[in-house]
Structures are given as C-alpha cells and as structure tokens.
Amino acid sequence: MSKAQSTNNIGIISAKSQVAQVRTRFAPSPTGVLHVGGARTALFNYLFARQNGGKFVLRIEDTDKERSKKEYEDDILNGLKWLGIEWDELYRQSERGEIYKKYIQKLLSEGKAYVSEEKEGKSKSVIRFKNPNLKVKFNDEIRGEIEFDTTELGDFVIAKDEETPLYHLAVVVDDFEMGITHIIRGEDHISNTPRQMLIQDAIGSPRPVYAHIPLILGADRSKLSKRHGAASVNEYRENGYLPEALVNFMAFLGWNPGDEREIFSMDELIKEFSLKKIQKGGAVFNTDRLNWLNSQYIKNMDIDKLTELCLPYVSSRYPAAGSQREKLKKIIELKRERMNTLAEAGEEIGYFFEQPEYEKEKLLWKNEKDLNATKKHLEKISELLKNLDENNFMSQNIKNAVWDYAEEQGRGNVLWPFRVALTGLERSPDPFSVAEILGKEETMARLKRAIEKI
C-alpha cells in the first residue's frame, strides 16, 4: 500500500475507495409478503454495511413477470421502512433489461453460452450456460470452506431468450454491476453458489465474500413459511409488535453479542454485530421470547408515544378514547406492565368507558359469606371518599383515605369489593388507580350501585 501511495495519489483514492467500500444487498422477489426470514437477512446486510461505513442496496428481483406483484413490492418496502432498515440505493431488475441483454449476447458470442432447442418445457428454445464442469470452492465467512463438483449441474438454463434472463444470471450480473462486496443470504442459497460462481468467472466478475446465515425455523424445525402462522412482518406490525423489539429479536436469531446482554437498539447492533459470531445451526422462531422482548420495550417506552401507538387498538373498541387523551394515557400507564403487544391495550379496559356488569356474589372476598358485611364495607368506603375533594381525587389520596379502615377490617375484605365495584372483574389493576381514572363522580356512582345491588 505504501508503495502505491507514493506513486499516484488520484489513482489510489479511486482504487482504494472501490476496494474499501463495503456494499451489501437484500434482493427479495416480490412474489410474496416480507417475512421474518427475509427481514432478518435484510437486517444483517444492513447492519454489516452500516458498521463498515458501506452501502446497503435493495434490489427487487422481479424478472418473473407472472408471479411478481406491485402489492408485494409495497409490502416489502413498507416493512423494511417500518423496521428502520433504510436502503441507500433501490433497483428493479425489470428496469435493467438492457444490461442483461448485453451480458447474454457477450456470453453467446464468446461461446460461453448457447441457444438450445428444447423438446420439453414451455419454450422451444432457451439459452444454456456451457458448464466447464469444474470443482469449485469458496470460503464462507460463517461455514468455512465449501466445495462442489459442478458437473452434476449440467448446462443449466440462464435465460429464456436474449431479453429475459433467469435468476442466476440476473443475480450475478447485478452483484457485479452494483459492486456488491459481501453476499449475506440464507443458507438455502448455498447450493446456488456454485452456479453463480461459474457465471462470475464467465463474465469476469470478482468473487464477493459469501456469508450464508442459518435459516429461521418453525416449531417443527422446518424452514419458516406461511403455514407456520404469522410470519409476515406487516402482520406483526398490525398485531402490535414494536419494530425495535422485532429487530432486537431477529438479530438474536443466529447471532448474539457473546455476553449476557439481551436488549439492543439498532445503533448498538450496528456497533456490535459480527459475521464471525453468527451461529451455524438453524434457529426456531420462539414467539414467547418475542413477546417478552416486546413487553420490555413497552415498559420502557415514553408514555406519550406509547399512548399514541395504543390509540388505534383502543378506539376501535371504545371510540370515546380518542377524545380523552389524558384519561387514555393513565389507562395505558396502568396497562403497560401487563401488555405483551400494543393490541392488548384494548383488552379488559371496558370498565373505564362503561359501567361493568357483574353478579353481586363477585363482590365477596375469598371465604367471606356475608354480603351484609361487604355492603357495610362499601358504605364505609363511600363515606370515607365523600369528603375527598374532587381535585384531590388521586390514587395516593384515595389510598390514604381508605387504608386505615382496610387495615382494621382486613385488606381483602375491604379492597376486593371496592375493586370489583369499580371494575366488575376478578383480575384488574388496584382500586385506587382505577378510582382516580374514573373520577370522583363515577367512583361514587359505582359504589352506590354495588351497595344497591346487595
């Protein structure tokens, strides 16, 4: 390097930037929605590019006109954006016909490919690659040396005609043209690699670095797919998962920092990610763990932001919530520690918006048999709260007002019916917080109603 430096400055700068610039790519075909498998591949490519100050290229592989759909492309783009995986460049293979044509003609004229008349299949003629029948070897960043005998591949088809390249050709041409330096992709592509290396040699492309990452598996340990349920990124989004949690979760499928930390932001991942630490074996997608991670992010999120995110899930059931932001915020604050997903914000909160229905027996605490005793407690609570000013009707004050009496009578005997009178539920947040949110008027009304019930 020092020798080159002394000779030609300009030459070095360009040569150096060409060599040093890391370029990765995610190349989905828009024949289906974005799944966590693809998203995780995109994530690893993104992390690696960012970590090395390189570029992350998104390439839509839509050469199959029959199966490619705009709506799928939109789903993929939206999903990546939502996850915070930003691409630096975007290409569509459908817009690059001229480039492929040039290469196909070159291969044809150099005798490295030929037009083949077909007896079987859809077209009468296709373009086949003249297989030199070599043993090829490559050094996978994750798996080490992998060797193939390409003889068994035969003269595989690389294009239908001069205008329509097929997958292997398009990939190799694009990776070459786009200056891709590192190909990080699913393990299911290992067996595609030898074909692609053969084509690389034929068009004079250098070898990129390969890193084949382990697959994400369903509970049955087969490649994750639609039949394993909600594997679609946008479905997770709709079900109330946070992009930060999903990113954190996906990163840890096959990778880990080597110590015992679990929570990682995108920036931290960029800093710590390493191809060398990627696992070789497939990883089962574990929804329990995703839920736990999601709940961690929900617990630590800014309450205003969380409230906004929960709003759609709440207002779809309780339209009034939209116009009661302060109340909703308090509800969410109570609710957040028992939520795994944003969608759960809308569950079991009906009593905040409408009077709960319940059987009077539900007011009885544990072994208490005497409804009259319970009635007496409720009456006493009413009396104690009556004096509390409306403006001071806050959780702590309510607790202070009732606490001594509850201690004296047995907390459960007093607090259980208090809570049920307000919520109608056996399981809910504490009665003081609920009373505050309900307000004095509604709290008193519900106590009265419970007393009258008995």
Place this chain on the structure above:
RNA sequence: GGCCCUAUCGUCUAACGGCUAGGACACAUCCCUCUCACGGAUGAAAUCGGGGUUCGAUUCCCCGUAGGGUCACCA
C-alpha cells in the same frame, strides 16, 4: 435418492482444548400483594451415539445417527 449444511437445557444461546457447562424465554415454588400484572429469590432442565488425537475433549478428526436445505424455462 444425489449433493450440501447442521447438532449444548423444551426454545434462543455462552464457554483460548482445562472450574460445580453460564445467561435469557417458557415452566415450577416462594416473597411482595385485595386480584391480575410488575419486581425479587429459588428450583427443575442440556453437551446425539461410537471411535480416535490428547495429561485432559462441549470444543479437534473420523464413522454413524438425526434434523434441515437444495435438486425449474421460480427466486
């Protein structure tokens, strides 16, 4: 079936060839507690089998076994 890849608690995983194989999720018990949840503590739970190499293998090598991937005019 051919070729290729892989193998540590149920799951995600840690462990320069050297400690009682560590952590997390889930599970169980206990504490906190009016209930639920949160939080805290504790517990049960793993190196696929067989050979080598070595003073010593989870770790390196070989053979099995099991699982997975891939074998298109899809990507």
